[in-house]
Amino acid sequence: MATGLKLKYTKEKKMIFEKIKEILVDELGVEAEEVLMESKIKDDLDADSLDIVQVVMAVEEAFEIEVEEEETEKLITVGDVVRYVEENK
């Protein structure tokens, strides 16, 4: 049972990651291969402050969540965004 739960959990995480990757490719014009869990959105994917606002807006719309501004500042890597969505959706 534990394995089953873990599998489900991983599968969902992967789906969130794939959707966020799609958003980053769309909003930032980066290549899909460049987007890894550990990629830093600002430094590695070359996003400026308004790009990050656009990414947050797209994430909010895709997952029907609201990201508070204080939270936005803590989202440094792609993995941070995936975890935030997982915990808040």
Added chain:
Amino acid sequence: MNYANIIGTGTYVPEKIVDNHMLSRLVETSDEWIRTRTGIKERRITTGENTSDLAFKASQAALENAGMDPEDLDMIILSTLTPDYFTPATACLVQRRLGAENAAAFDVSAACSGFLYGLDIADSFIKSGKAKNILLVSSEVMSKVIDWQERNTCVLFGDGAGAVVLKASPYHGIINTVTGSKGDIEGNLVSKSRNLANPFMENPESGENYLSMNGKEIFKFATRIMRKALRDVTAGTGVDLSGVKYIVPHQANDRMFEYVAGKMKFDKEKFYVNLERFGNTSSASIPIALDEMAKKDLLSKGDKLIFVGFGGGLTWGAALVEWQLD
């Protein structure tokens, strides 16, 4: 049935041009930073003229363009967030200087959406038959409310005024208007009035009050509300965006227009943009852009246009217009 038609446009901006390089000597910024984040290259800044002075000159130009005698005006509506005085209304100062003796004059406070609120009011008065000839002028001296040491805001704004003359006519010039508000109790875009202070207070307020803006929240608000306003103003009119020649947006930030065009899947060129030369002139930005388009011969009779604005309040508005001038 009477409809409101735009029969003339006019602009006045101060002569002094302040480019990004000049600002980089005042605050820690650069031409490259300002251009890539906003699209702005330069703006006009007053060296002595106040809001009523800019408004008066833009109004004169619009009346001349319309071929209208000031005495024939029934109403003067002036939008501004930077009035000369709490009272008199800036509109009244303009009325007297124009010699528009028969006009009721008042100001509208709807920040960057002021032109659209004014247009909505003018349209309603003309449709109801209570007014025939209305001057709508939007004038701003943003340079007196911004903190010239705050690099996140002082690079964005400019001074200027734009005016239109509206006349009752059987032609359906203003097809539809929408306006809306969402009270900004969070203080995302504020320019505070005088300090709350009197001899009976224990803790009177003190210090300077400058315009402050949470750029990220306003970017989110503006790009979402622009999409909503564009949908709402066309809904039920039989006109869709593909039939609209130009969208004239409040000239706040080029990145917003790129984003909205991308999301709504239309060519970004549909947005008429001139903020590279004037910056954000608040409510004056749409009539300044419209006058420039008319003078450049970009508009022909029958063209469909949308004006869309958003800003402090928070407020927003849009108007779908059929251009009736040759």
